[in-house]
Amino acid sequence: MIHIAICDDERSFVDSLTELIRQYALEKSEEIKITTYYDGLELVEKYDATIDLIFLDIQMKLVDGLRTAKRLRELDEKVGIIFLTTLTQHGLEGYKYQALDYIIKPIRYARLRSELDRFLSRRSREESPYIVVNNDSGKYKIMLNSLRYVETFNRNLLFHTEQENIICYRSMKKAAQELIPHGFVRCHSSYLVNLFYVKGVRKLEITLVTGEVLPISQPKRKEVMEQLTDYWGDML
Known part of the structure; x- marks a missing residue:
């Protein structure tokens, strides 16, 4: 539309x-x-x-x-x-x-x-894919190529973008449904990460190109590695 x-x-x-x-x-x-x-x-x-x-x-x-x-x-x-x-x-x-x-x-x-x-x-x-989120301040268009990761924050979500961090009133489950088809993976119950920004994985940690480190839960490590391998394979 x-x-x-x-x-x-x-x-x-x-x-x-x-x-x-x-x-x-x-x-x-x-x-x-x-x-x-x-x-x-x-x-x-x-x-x-x-x-x-x-x-x-x-x-x-x-x-x-x-x-x-x-x-x-x-x-x-x-x-x-x-x-x-x-x-x-x-x-x-x-x-x-x-x-x-x-x-x-x-x-x-x-x-x-x-x-x-x-x-x-x-x-x-x-056209670059984007999602629209809202909070008390209004609505925001978030371009997915600028979104590094999403984390839970005080029962809401915090979207970490290249420009700013935006709080959103949305469930992690719904965010995962929207973002996973666009190169994101749920590495932890509290985190969704954009594979484009992943620099490497060590044990139960993901390091981003920005230097930020995100946790990987043990049950999700296999899925994360499979998704990352597929993504990097497509990028090579």
Whole structure:
């Protein structure tokens, strides 16, 4: 499924663009979720980390699209942004926020189809798997290639990523179901480790490339060694 957000303070335009995206979804047999926002502040405050692409109007009354894009890039470096504008110079200014493109309003279906085709093509080439977790602070998109390991923490889970550590309200069992198909192994009842970061195994300890050392429970050692051997064999 693709999650597309539209942020524009003209409700009639939002309705029109929503219908065009639905038309595209039917034509391409794509499952597309559409979420609408009517000002930049609403988008930032209610930001959903599952969003893949944002159509963002530059000229809005409360918080304009450029200021919104600046804040969005602090929340999500990966989300695609296509600016909507009536003035070419505004769209060009938006490229400093890594915009995919800009579209002069009003939007014709042929142009929308071209942009979505291009986005989906790039997404299929570059897409990295991720999971979305939540806590009291909000939702977080965690790219699996940056996640070193997961451990239990005060009846919750602590996700150790390259950027930060994130607490998540989820069971270890559920996390294992999501992560094991993506190169993770449960080395201990309290730990899930990304095999990509494993430097070596000695007795009942895993050493990561970062120097961190994680425990292996005796019952799980055989499984860990088998999974690691298979993984390293695929990598060689």
